[in-house]
Amino acid sequence: QPAAQPEPAPAPPADLPEGMGPLPTEVPVPADNPQTEEKVELGKILYFEPALSKSGNFSCNSCHNLGTGGVDNQQFSIGHKWQRGGRNAPTVLNSAFWSAQFWDGRAPQLEDQAKGPPLNPVEMASMDETEVVARLTEAGYGPLFEKVFGANALNYDNMAKAIAAFERTLITPDAPFDLYAQGKADISEAAKRGMQKVVEVGCTSCHSGALFTNNTFQKFAYGTDEGVKSVSGKDEDDHLFRVQSWRNVALTAPYFHDGGVKTLDEAVRVMAKTQLDTELSDGDTADIVEFLKTLTGTQPQVTFPVLPRPEGHALSWSD
């Protein structure tokens, strides 16, 4: 038999707008939290761990359900004692690629972000770090942390590190657009028109590159939430929000930081109007939506973890 010829790398389609391309497969990893298989596994367990919450009712996955695009599709998530916060839960999918976490960017990294929800009174509502660590200790996490981080390593910082490491695996490659951009598959004519339209209209000045966000904070004159200003207190930061990626956006309704817009169609029109002072025709809107739908990638496959638990008694939950 003759030796198999190496497959020629397929050519990207000629009409691919500049900058667009397939989702990167490597995520940035901070030097002080290298990825290891065991750390990712521990992070996964913690991601599904209701013991991070005071009531025992909420895990990260409650609001960022990996079965539904890393969101809960609520306007405002249901949290401790059925409270709801004031911001829509963004997806955790591909969050390792964002320049900063939260709509207002107040957490620089996933490690910082993961320390928030367990103590947030309208989310998981644990009293303090000590309480969370005590519950994890009672559950039997000691040996699991030791295996990953060494002796006496069950602490809040390492919890956040492990969760962040897991989140860095939640990337969604091989969206129809990605296969198209690699010359491996086609997308619909409507989607191709949409792909050109977003360039023509100017969307890609903010939603640029393979991530479909330039990862900057931009003025969005909508609603009463002050965005970055609510963190910095500075007037120049008023109504600045991180440009949301379009990756998996067809799965993450409702839209915007207040979840106030129910459909992707309407979100596209609002964006065109507020950001670019443009009224899109129905046809152009539909084409753009078709294009955005091609950005839904392969969702992460995870084996549902068996959580460590004490034998013969329950962890203590409270309201």
Added chain:
Amino acid sequence: QPAAQPEPAPAPPADLPEGMGPLPTEVPVPADNPQTEEKVELGKILYFEPALSKSGNFSCNSCHNLGTGGVDNQQFSIGHKWQRGGRNAPTVLNSAFWSAQFWDGRAPQLEDQAKGPPLNPVEMASMDETEVVARLTEAGYGPLFEKVFGANALNYDNMAKAIAAFERTLITPDAPFDLYAQGKADISEAAKRGMQKVVEVGCTSCHSGALFTNNTFQKFAYGTDEGVKSVSGKDEDDHLFRVQSWRNVALTAPYFHDGGVKTLDEAVRVMAKTQLDTELSDGDTADIVEFLKTLTGTQPQVTFPVLPRPEGHALSWSD
């Protein structure tokens, strides 16, 4: 090379009490709901589906978490709008083996049982079957039901059938006791003493056989819940409850139908006192608990399902 000798079947240990043995590997399946791989897969998706609940917050897995022994370790589960019911959530693990479902046996089969929670006002709180079916339709379940049940098959009965088929796969073999009973591994001396003690004291008159339940309803003179009488209205059924299996019991604290007893140790003492008028010594209690711990089996491994969802808009949730 000589042909490999077949491994001799290991002999069960000589001290194994009569009737005790490893968990059966085959579950009873009703003639009108045969197991198929695709049905089980659909059932798994539905088991993790928050769209069975009105608020979008609860799936079966919320209260019967497969990561924590098929329970939530709450006294009374948190349900719609943070309501709590009056009964402790039993495990779904091995439930295919029980003679009837619920503490009072009011659902003859898993198929009947699964129709309850979506409409229970303190659990998932959907208004009626039509509402649940409409939400599943909008989510995109049509083709999934069609593949399993044929054309136009998305209905409430088939939903229950699929969930029941999935539940029939949630069995937990190879507990330390099972390996011991098969002569494959040892258990501690304390556990062996406990194993003899439960026979001597009389526990196994009810908790008998490989399931550690004779699957009958027995008087339990404890608490104010009337058990089977609350269903039948008959005085002779007062305080009758299904004998709970000991399988995985170390994971299912708190104990009894009202979750009123926090530890397995205390549950064992209460049982001895109420059911057998016996005060167990501390040593005997500890030995029995050690034995019960050997009944924790291998927990089911499931791949977390990606749920069908509409593109560009959310399902409608409400309070």
